Amino acid sequence: MSWVKSLLTGIVVIALLYILxxxxxxxxFFGAGIDDYTARLLVFIAINxxxxxxxxxxxxxxxxxxxxxxxxxxxxxxxSAFFTVNYGKAIEGSFGFLGDTxxxxxxxxxxIIIGAIVAAIAGLIVGIPSLRLKGDYLAIVxxxxxxxxxxxxxxxDAVGGATGYQVPGYANFLxxxxxxxxxxxxxxxxxxxxxxRALVSIRExxxxxxxxxxxxxxxxxxxFVISSAFxxxxxxxxAHYNKFLSTNDFQFIKSFEVIIMIVLGGMGSMTGAIVGAIxxxxxxxxxxxxxxxxxxxxxxxxxDLRLVIFALILILTMILRxxxxxxxxxxxxxxxxxxxxxxxxxxxx
Amino acid sequence: xxxxGRSILQTDKATIRFGGxxxxxxxxxxxxxxxxxxxxxPNGAGKTTIFNLLTGVYEPTSGDIRINGTRINGMRPxxxxxxGVSRTFQNIRLFPSMTVLENVITACHRHANQNxxxxxxxxxxxxxxEAEHRxxxxxxxxxxxxxxxxxxxxxxxxxxxxxxxEIVRALATRPNLLLLDEPAAGMNPIEQQDLTGLIKQIRxxxxxxxxxxxxxxxxxxxxxxxxxVIDYGKSIALGLPQDIKNDPKVIEAYLGx
Numbered sequence: 074m075s076w077v078k079s080l081l082t083g084i085v086v087i088a089l090l091y092i093l094x095x096x097x098x099x100x101x102f103f104g105a106g107i108d109d110y111t112a113r114l115l116v117f118i119a120i121n122x123x124x125x126x127x128x129x130x131x132x133x134x135x136x137x138x139x140x141x142x143x144x145x146x147x148x149x150x151x152x153s154a155f156f157t158v159n160y161g162k163a164i165e166g167s168f169g170f171l172g173d174t175x176x177x178x179x180x181x182x183x184x185i186i187i188g189a190i191v192a193a194i195a196g197l198i199v200g201i202p203s204l205r206l207k208g209d210y211l212a213i214v215x216x217x218x219x220x221x222x223x224x225x226x227x228x229x230d231a232v233g234g235a236t237g238y239q240v241p242g243y244a245n246f247l248x249x250x251x252x253x254x255x256x257x258x259x260x261x262x263x264x265x266x267x268x269x270r271a272l273v274s275i276r277e278x279x280x281x282x283x284x285x286x287x288x289x290x291x292x293x294x295x296x297f298v299i300s301s302a303f304x305x306x307x308x309x310x311x312a313h314y315n316k317f318l319s320t321n322d323f324q325f326i327k328s329f330e331v332i333i334m335i336v337l338g339g340m341g342s343m344t345g346a347i348v349g350a351i352x353x354x355x356x357x358x359x360x361x362x363x364x365x366x367x368x369x370x371x372x373x374x375x376x377d378l379r380l381v382i383f384a385l386i387l388i389l390t391m392i393l394r395x396x397x398x399x400x401x402x403x404x405x406x407x408x409x410x411x412x413x414x415x416x417x418x419x420x421x422x
Numbered sequence: 423x424x425x426x427g428r429s430i431l432q433t434d435k436a437t438i439r440f441g442g443x444x445x446x447x448x449x450x451x452x453x454x455x456x457x458x459x460x461x462x463x464p465n466g467a468g469k470t471t472i473f474n475l476l477t478g479v480y481e482p483t484s485g486d487i488r489i490n491g492t493r494i495n496g497m498r499p500x501x502x503x504x505x506g507v508s509r510t511f512q513n514i515r516l517f518p519s520m521t522v523l524e525n526v527i528t529a530c531h532r533h534a535n536q537n538x539x540x541x542x543x544x545x546x547x548x549x550x551x552e553a554e555h556r557x558x559x560x561x562x563x564x565x566x567x568x569x570x571x572x573x574x575x576x577x578x579x580x581x582x583x584x585x586x587x588e589i590v591r592a593l594a595t596r597p598n599l600l601l602l603d604e605p606a607a608g609m610n611p612i613e614q615q616d617l618t619g620l621i622k623q624i625r626x627x628x629x630x631x632x633x634x635x636x637x638x639x640x641x642x643x644x645x646x647x648x649x650x651v652i653d654y655g656k657s658i659a660l661g662l663p664q665d666i667k668n669d670p671k672v673i674e675a676y677l678g679x
Contacts, residue, residue, distance in 0.1 A: 076544070259542050266541030266548060267534040267555075270520075274528050277517035284477060284511075286503035286532035286595055295538070341519075401519055 083254075090250035097246055114358060116246055116314055119253040120307050121350035125334040126256050126343065127303030132332070133340035133401075134264055135296040136276025137204065138212045142304050143327035144219025147320065148195045149188035149305025150312040151232050154240040157184050157313065161241050181243040185252070185309045192305020193298050195222065200297035204290065219328055227320045237319040244313035252310060256303050261343050263299070272296055276341070326380070333383055337390055339397030344404040349397070356382070430455045430599055430631045436475060436485035445471045447655040448485065455598075458625055458632045460646035460663075462639075464676055468655040469635040470512055473601050476633075477509050478502040489599065504532060508597035510588040512604045512635075516576040522587060523572040526559040529594035562590050565627075566620075582613040586620075593628065600624070602634040606641045618644040643667065651675065 095102035097112040107115070128142045161180050168176040203214040232238050263269050271292050274282035283289050312318050330353060338349025360382065363375040375382075390397065431453040438446045446468045453459050461469050474480045475487060478499040487494050489505050508529075517525050536551040563569040566586050571579060576587055585605055592600055605621070606614050618641055625632050636642045642649065642663065649666045651659040653675040659666055666672055 079544070262542045262544060263538060266538070267531055267536050267551065268538045268541055270524065270528040271531050273520065274517050274531075277519060278515045280479065280499070281511065281515040281517065282528075283499035284503060284509050285529040285591065286500050288498075288500045 086254050087247075087251065090247050090254075093250070094245055094247035112246065114354065116249055118351055118354045119246070119249045120311050120314075121331070121334060121354050122253045122347050123256045123303055123307040123310070124331045125338070125346040125350040126253075126260050127300045127307070128331050129335045129340065129343070129346040130260050130263070130272070130303075131296045131300040133335055133342065133346070134269065134276060135272045135293060137293055137297070138208060139215040139297070139300075140212050140325075140328050140332055141199070141215030141217075141219030141222075142300075142331045143323040143325070144199075144215075144222040145192045145196055145301040145304035146308035146311070146327070147219075147223055147226055147323035148301075149192040149308030150318055150323070151226050151229075151238070151308075152191035152305075153184035153188035153309040154238055154312045154318055155232055156187050157241050157243060158239070161243070177243050178248065181248055181309075181313060184243065184313065185306055188305040188309035189302040190305075192308065193302035195305075196298040196301025197294065200294045200301075204293045204297060216325065216328070219323075220325065223320050223323050226323075233318065235320075237317055240312045240316050240318055242313060242316040244310045249310045249314065252306055256306070257343065257347065259299075260303075264343070268292070268295075273341075330383075333387055335397070336387060337397055339399035339401065341401040342397070342399040342403055344402075345397050345399035348399065353383075356386075428454050430490055431476070431633070432486075432488045433475075434486040434488075436472075436482045436487055438471065438475060438480055439483045445655050446475060446482075449652075449655070449657055451650065453599075453631060453633060455631050456625070456629070457647045458621065458634070458645055460642045460649040461633065461635045461652060462637070462642055462649060462666075463652035465637075467652045469652055470603055471655075472652070473509060473603050473633075473635060476502075476601060477507060503595060503597075506596075506598040507601065508592040508595045508599070509601040510585070510592050510603055510605060512607065514577075514584050514588055516584060516588060516591070518575070518577045520576055521573050522563065522568060522576050522579065523556070523559055525576040525587060525591050526562060526594045527555050529591045530555040530558060532595045559594060562593055566590050581608050582610075585609065585617075589620075589624070593624070598630060600630050600632045602632060602636075604635055604637060606636055606638040611640075614638060614641055617641060621645050 092102050093107070093115065096105055096107045124142060124146065128139070131137050131139050157180060161184075164180050164183065165176045168179045171179065199215065199218045203211060203218065206214055226232060227235055264272070271282070271287045274285065274287055275289050275292060279289055311322070334349035334353045335346050336349075337352060338345030338347070357376060357379045360375040360379060366373045366375070429452055431451060433449055433451040435448040435450060436446060437444065437448050449472065461472060463469055471480065475482055478494060478497050478501065481496050489502065489507060492505060494502050494505070517528060520528065534551060534555070536548045539545070540548040540551070560569060560572070563572060566589070568583060568587055568590060571583070577584065579587060589602070589605070602621070606617055609617060621632060621634070622645060624630060634646070646663055649661065649663050650657055651666060651669075651672050658675060659669045659672050661669070
């Protein structure tokens with residue numbers, strides 16, 4: 074039965090995440106530990122997987138070019154942080170009978186639900202008017218909305234305004250990893266269904282999709298709302314891991330980073346989004362390892378050139394492999410094709 | 423005029439203007455259930471525009487369009503599709519990155535019995551629905567001899583098969599009224615011959631009404647029960663194929679004075 078397989082996979086994934094999480098804690102896991110730097114990288118990879126996978130639903134599968142993902146992430150982060158700062162302790166106390174770990178998890182789950190719902194509502198409000206537009210126009214409008222959201226938050230003193238916002242650290246790698254996995258599964262299950270085919274048909278040929286009975290407006294808005302909700306979840310997790318929020322974390326450049334992840338990995342590929350998220354998270358860290366370069370009287374650090382290098386990567390991708398690393402293919406397809414090729418040449422079977 | 427009960431599509435003085443150009447001028451159609459109806463006319467006569475009016479891509483500037491008695495002015499294309507109207511396109515519009523089978527299953531959307539929650543949680547309804555659509559799509563592909571290409575890219579098929587696939591996709595929405603926009607375009611004489619048989623076969627097998635826009639006289643004469651000739655957006659003749667062939671006004675429209 075397929076659900077038995079899914080259940081077992083789920084248990085294995087949670088067990089792995091649990092072990093990694095334990096390795097990150099002070100005591101380690103049976104003596105084996107992960108240092109704080111690596112731990113932080115793993116956390117940001119997981120958060121970026123949520124962002125890239127969810128943006129892929131709208132940009133990759135539905136073919137609508139949105140570049141405002143950081144805005145919805147900010148909505149999720151700040152709305153949930155407002156909740157945990159003001160009510161977190163009280164709720165944790167009333168669930169105290171569950172023990173500290175579980176009680177804080179309850180608060181985190183409530184925060185995630187709040188962040189997802191508020192971000193989804195923001196997505197709905199932005200999506201309904203702007204999804205009438207296509208291509209560049211949609212891109213500009215979503216970019217504009219994301220900046221508006223950021224500046225509105227910057228001017229709300231209740232969430233710290235320009236001085237930043239202290240947030241309790243309810244999130245740990247276990248929960249962040251679990252939600253990254255949930256995002257991947259949910260997006261995958263949507264894409265491989267009737268709704269997913271409707272979304273892809275909009276990307277492929279909107280007029281033909283309508284003629285085949287697809288309510289294109291409804292599906293575009295749904296994809297946008299779901300995508301925003303998951304961006305909100307990423308925001309919640311980021312807020313409660315980082316323990317500090319500043320609107321600078323949600324500038325245009327954050328949206329752009331997510332775009333790079335999916336363009337690099339391949340728009341319309343689940344695997345591509347995940348690989349893109351990993352590469353884009355690790356790349357600046359690899360650049361940090363490179364030695365400084367002396368040009369004339371000034372010294373350059375490669376990590377300072379992060380944005381230049383991102384831009385170069387994007388340009389090279391567009392020239393050499395415009396469909397991204399995976400195109401619209403998935404790791405599963407590639408594996409099956411490889412298997413069948415072996416079969417034909419008399420290798421297996 | 424036929425009585426309403428047997429009529430599936432009626433237009434009453436449907437007109438569309440693009441600026442100063444009257445692309446379709448007071449067109450009155452009355453198409454009976456079960457017939458194969460041909461719309462012919464010289465290039466630029468407004469035939470495809472008529473299809474776009476009938477499927478909601480354009481809204482008529484004035485006049486009415488009714489499908490099974492429902493007025494469709496201002497309806498979106500997907501809503502008209504739900505009334506049982508399906509179409510193919512003059513310049514084939516398959517979904518390029520989908521396989522042959524996916525192209526057809528996508529068109530089963532109208533009859534899908536699953537929502538996003540069923541899909542996300544992979545509930546039994548999702549599996550039942552997917553299996554049903556797959557079976558239905560495969561049956562259609564079998565009828566059209568395309569089943570063996572099911573895993574190939576839709577747009578990688580030869581031209582004639584792409585046209586057939588587009589018809590299969592249109593049929594997957596389970597229409598009552600099928601609009602074929604130049605189905606014979608780009609086909610060689612043998613393929614055209616096949617197509618003539620195929621159109622009749624589709625009508626009988628699925629109990630459809632078919633309207634086709636076509637340039638190719640051989641196909642039109644071979645397949646249509648009635649013909650309407652359009653020139654400069656106006657209807658200039660309506661009747662049986664053999665009568666139309668000898669109508670002096672039609673000859674003039676095609677050949678000039």
